[in-house]
Amino acid sequence: MDFKTLVGLSGLSCCCFLHSAAQENTLMQRPNFILIVADDLGYGDLGFTGSTQIKTPNIDRLAANGAVFSQGYVSAPVCSPSRAGILTGRNQVSFGHDNNIGGSQPGFDEAFLGLPLSEKTIADRLHTLGYVNGLVGKWHLGDQPHFHPLKRGFDEFWGYTGGGHDYFASEPDGRGYKSPIECNYKEPSAITYITDDKGTECVDFIGRHKDDPFFLFASFNAPHTPMQATKADLELYQHIENKKRRTYCAMVHRLDVNVGRIMDAVEANGLADNTLIVFISDNGGPTNSNASINAPFNGQKGILLEGGIRTPFIMNWKNTIPEGTVSADPVISLDLAPTFFELAGGKTKEEDQFDGVNLLPYIKGEIDGKPHDSFNWRFTISAVIREGDWKLIRLPDRFPVLYNLKEDLSEQHDLAPENIEKTKALLKKLGAWDLAQPHPVFLEGAEWRANQLNLYDRTYQLSQPE
Known part of the structure; x- marks a missing residue:
């Protein structure tokens, strides 16, 4: 029973009773x-x-x-x-x-x-x-x-x-x-x-x-x-x-x-x-x-x-x-x-x-x-912005990389060199977001950061096994 129907009922006691029942039904x-x-x-x-x-x-x-x-x-x-x-x-x-x-x-x-x-x-x-x-x-x-x-x-x-x-x-x-x-x-x-x-x-x-x-x-x-x-x-x-x-x-x-x-x-x-x-x-x-x-x-x-x-x-x-x-x-x-x-x-x-x-x-x-419309990530040595189909990854030891996920689901083709303006715009947005974040309240060991950086250079299986 909707609220308008309840309001339209005459009799205060009847109204209160039904309203209470409706609340109980909603709770259930x-x-x-x-x-x-x-x-x-x-x-x-x-x-x-x-x-x-x-x-x-x-x-x-x-x-x-x-x-x-x-x-x-x-x-x-x-x-x-x-x-x-x-x-x-x-x-x-x-x-x-x-x-x-x-x-x-x-x-x-x-x-x-x-x-x-x-x-x-x-x-x-x-x-x-x-x-x-x-x-x-x-x-x-x-x-x-x-x-x-x-x-x-x-x-x-x-x-x-x-x-x-x-x-x-x-x-x-x-x-x-x-x-x-x-x-x-x-x-x-x-x-x-x-x-x-x-x-x-x-x-x-x-x-x-x-x-x-x-x-x-x-x-x-x-x-x-x-x-x-x-x-x-x-x-x-x-x-x-x-x-x-x-x-x-x-x-x-x-x-x-x-x-x-x-x-x-x-x-x-x-x-x-x-x-x-x-x-x-x-x-x-x-x-x-x-x-x-x-x-x-x-x-x-x-x-x-x-x-x-x-x-x-x-x-x-x-x-x-x-x-x-x-x-x-x-x-x-x-x-x-x-x-x-x-x-x-x-x-x-x-x-x-x-x-x-x-x-x-x-x-x-x-x-x-x-x-x-967009997401931001930051984790130890890397940060990412995704805006629409574009995804930019920022790492500490190289130029940022840019992918178009609609065309390149497996992130195999860095488009940053041929899309400098898009790269600069996304990098600026990511940087502004990053600077607005607080300092971490705890840090994991430095050895993990080197390990994570190395993981970006590995080759990964992109298809199902036969």
């Missing part, structure tokens, strides 16, 4: 949100993105029944800053979270080694709107108590605060990849295979909170190193000679199985019509460490070529997002937080300073045009 209809984030997944390693080796029927089904963004980006080419952008809806450079978390360098205060407390997460925002928020898996936004996910808007946490974990084991007093699993709502069981364990916890969360509006951050570490797969999954890919590639394929297969379990749990609990499911990776695949393939894109994790920042990007909402939607408009992971917030009933204000936008009106054709 607020969508649930499930954000599934893979870790270090190669763009070309899913069926719907062209893989000829890895079978991913569940993720492919999620894509076929929803919207796929062929130009979907993340805001950083490595884990921690990318996740900071995803959860805040703000370019993490704008609040000093430029670098990956891997220790504090001399001259920096370790108390700031995490997602700055000045920033609200989407869990913070949804909490104020009455949502139950759960994080299953990887955090990587600060180990110290004041950065803990339970202090950043999440009501439930099963996982680990670091950047990765062993797939088969943890130790009571373990550190790093052998750290114990934390859980605030039960005594966690021993790890079986952590990708499966995360799937189990996600299914459990959905079942326990099916009557509440909820946000589930399904934060997988697959297929991030260490390269560990189950024996059964390895046997599925025994025909692949390269051992690392074989293990990687098996790990992606197991990720797909658990995405399917999450999807089935949504259906089984009668939530499909009221649940928005998003699937992305936190960055491109690190081809040099996990044998991923980012084809047809050049580059990898750690650098700002397309292979480092363009990822699979799916939004699925039964009977709301039309099945089979394919959008070629550039979008970015920063769009997810404002999308969730506004769909939950939040009102975006200027002081929220979102760098993303609510994507749903664009998907449904309610707003004409593209969500974004």
Whole structure:
């Protein structure tokens, strides 16, 4: 019943009663949100993105029944800053979270080694709107108590605060990849295979909170190193000679199985019509460490070529997002937080300073045009501006390079020498944006900068294996 009808009814008590009922109905209809984030997944390693080796029927089904963004980006080419952008809806450079978390360098205060407390997460925002928020898996936004996910808007946490974990084991007093699993709502069981364990916890969360509006951050570490797969999954890919590639394929297969379990749990609990499911990776695949393939894109994790920042990007909402939607408009992971917030009933204000936008009106054709005209990136030694189809990359030891992505998807032809005015104009815009950003609140080690520069000179596989 619409508001005008209510106003037109006579009788104050009747009006108040119906208005209250309408409010309750609106509250009940607020969508649930499930954000599934893979870790270090190669763009070309899913069926719907062209893989000829890895079978991913569940993720492919999620894509076929929803919207796929062929130009979907993340805001950083490595884990921690990318996740900071995803959860805040703000370019993490704008609040000093430029670098990956891997220790504090001399001259920096370790108390700031995490997602700055000045920033609200989407869990913070949804909490104020009455949502139950759960994080299953990887955090990587600060180990110290004041950065803990339970202090950043999440009501439930099963996982680990670091950047990765062993797939088969943890130790009571373990550190790093052998750290114990934390859980605030039960005594966690021993790890079986952590990708499966995360799937189990996600299914459990959905079942326990099916009557509440909820946000589930399904934060997988697959297929991030260490390269560990189950024996059964390895046997599925025994025909692949390269051992690392074989293990990687098996790990992606197991990720797909658990995405399917999450999807089935949504259906089984009668939530499909009221649940928005998003699937992305936190960055491109690190081809040099996990044998991923980012084809047809050049580059990898750690650098700002397309292979480092363009990822699979799916939004699925039964009977709301039309099945089979394919959008070629550039979008970015920063769009997810404002999308969730506004769909939950939040009102975006200027002081929220979102760098993303609510994507749903664009998907449904309610707003004409593209969500974004340009993007900026900065990560350690490199910075990028994309404006329309033009993309300029600035590096410290060479002239800037310029690509036209519409004509050169794999970034093979530097057009800067023959487009000097375009290069100068984009370089000036990028420089003005860069100078307006604050100083990083922490820095990763200098050895990573040299490594990242070297990654720009590698040759990358641009096609699927035969």
